[in-house]
Amino acid sequence: MNRQAQACVLLLLGGAVLRASLTDLYLRYVKEELRPALHRATPADAASDDEHHDDHDGHGHHEPRVAWLLILPALGLLLVAPPALGAYAANQSGTSLAAGKLPEYPPLPDGDPAVITVYDYAVRAVFDKGQSIGDRRVKVTGFTVAGRDGRPVLTRMRLSCCAADGLPTKVALSGNTPAGLADDTWIEVTGRYSSQLGRDPVNDFEIPYLEVESWRQVPAPRDPYE
Amino acid sequence: MVAPERTGAADPGTARPDDTAPALDAGPGPALAAPSDRTPTNGDTPGPPSAESGRFPGRIGSVEVLAAVLILLIVLRQPLAGLLATPSLATWTTVFVSVMVQAVPFLVFGVLLSAAIAVFVPRSFWARALPRHPALAVPVASAAGVVLPGCECGSVPIAGSLIRRGVTPAAALAFLLAAPAINPIVLTATAVAFPANPEMVVGRAVASLVVAMVMGWLWLRLGRADWIRLPRRPDLDDTSRAKAFWSAVRHDVVHAGGFLVIGAMAAASINVLVPERWLQALADQPALAILALAVLAVLLSICSEADAFVAASLSQFSLTARLAFLVVGPMVDLKLIAMQTGIFGRGFAARFAPTTFVVAVVVAAVTGMVLL
Secondary structure (H helix, E strand, C coil): CCHHHHHHHHHHHHHHHHHHHHCCHHHHCECHHHHHHHHHHHHHHHHCCCCCCCCCCCCCCCHHHHHHHHHHHHHHHHHHCCCCCCHHHHHHCCCCCCCCCCCCCCCCCCCCCEECCHHHHHHHHHHCCCCCCCCCCEEEEEEEEECCCCCEEEEEEECCCEHHHCEEEEEEEEECCCCCCCCCCEEEEEEEEEEEEEECCCCCCEEEEEEEEEEEECCCCCCCCC | CCCCCCCCCCCCCCCCCCCCCCCCCCCHHHHHHHHHHCCCCCCCCCCCCCHHHHCCCCCCCHHHHHHHHHHHHHHCHHHHHHHCCCHHHHHHHHHHHHHHHHHHHHHHHHHHHHHHHHHCCCHHHHHHHCCCCHHHHHHHHHHHHHHCCCCHHHHHHHHHHHHHCCCCHHHHHHHHHHHHHCCHHHHHHHHHHCCCCCHHHHHHHHHHHHHHHHHHHHHHHHCCHHHCCCCCCHHHHCCCHHHHHHHHHHHHHHHHHHHHHHHHHHHHHHHHHCCCHHHHCCCCCHHHHHHHHHHHHHHHCCCCCCHHHHHHHCCCCCHHHHHHHHHHCCCCCHHHHHHHHHHHCHHHHHHHHHHHHHHHHHHHHHHHHHHC
16 A cells, blocks of 8 residues: 555544544444543544655555555444444343442432432442432433343443443343333333342343333433443 | 664754644545545656656556545445344444544554654663663663553554664563553552452552563563564654654554554454353363453453453452453553564564463462462
């Protein structure tokens, strides 16, 4: 690949990443905190392809070939724009509550129902045995994954950096459970703490239950991860 | 040892010519249209003509091929999207794209820094900054890794640049290993991921530092300079600093980025093909567990700022096994091996990566036994 073609590929890749970071598309792939880095990096990437037309073109014969591969991520972003991690990825890994037990849990946010994350609910239910939830009603949002008993498991992926390290938090549902939903359907569930615990077949970790009062289907949130 | 020693080759730039303003089209349209009006054959190149432009005026160059490939892919967009809609392939694509999106800023940052080292920092600086004796330079370089926050993708071109500027390879390699493993961001992430086990942070820092220094010293005893094949870069001696700088940036982004793509594809494949439940069987056997997580760290190629959270989630494994995961990951993984092959050559990567793996596993196991 010669210089001009390399310049085109870099412009394509820089443009693709910048475009993703200017819309909410980047949220499917990386944490929101990375956005400023994406903004800073891509102009530099594109600037490096300003043409020099200097006299030692084509030095080294092996190096340019690998540059062709850079088309792939650019087109992956521009043409395909794959979806955020969903049920397939959630089934690949075990439920993850990385933080472990805290000595004390802060009170739930105000409001009835209290709006919390799936992760927050799972941590309070598993490690705090629901004490900091009490008999308050909570509202959580996640997507559905078919459980072993046919009932959907409410799931939300968590990212630490990018989707390669995405880990699911799973909460099983009891009571007025949704039925007939396809995998990857986003729902908002209102319910109360249940002391029932299940096990994730993947890593044998505890999956808490949530006693469902009501649920409704919702559009996918802006940031699909927690 | 790699490049002939020259003294006083350059001093820090005083008046740097104004760099070209970044002009970037955000949308795909202009970027896609670009190839067609940039043919290499129309002789707009001042100076001696390049191989592509001069000798074969009617030849199809890589810009034309690129344009054809792009047009073909756009035409085939619908069937392509249909193919990628199956859950496993969609997940593969998501992981692949996200590894690249996540790595691009760190890669560009590392490449800018490495180009600055290659072009603006004089050779004499390194002679003054590092102890003269290579065996002493190794621990200093390892400790210097603390100041470079960022993922491992950036540290490979930086290490290449350091060697090019006359830093002893042992010290540059120690820096390459230490920088992604023990910087403040990574250690903070580890503390957050293991709130109940602060000794994991100490264990990670100590074990990673020891591995980096051991590898540096091993290189001094056993390493041979001709294993490292840095490509010849006449453009770095360009009389115009700005020109040399941007040329180095473009070269490294394309080069290291291309190999990063290979690593990202491998990591995405592992992510999709290897379900976590396979690991379950290995968790109960202490020695096998350490080896299993060390191998997993190599295959998954997770960014060093995020691997602590993944390690924390592998709760069925012992802390020592998870320490091995954290020590091995930032030093040996598929995407690093691919990038090291690209920057230092195949002969180097084939020796360096397995040795680092063994040293890292042993050091992590010993540290785990003592500390955890």
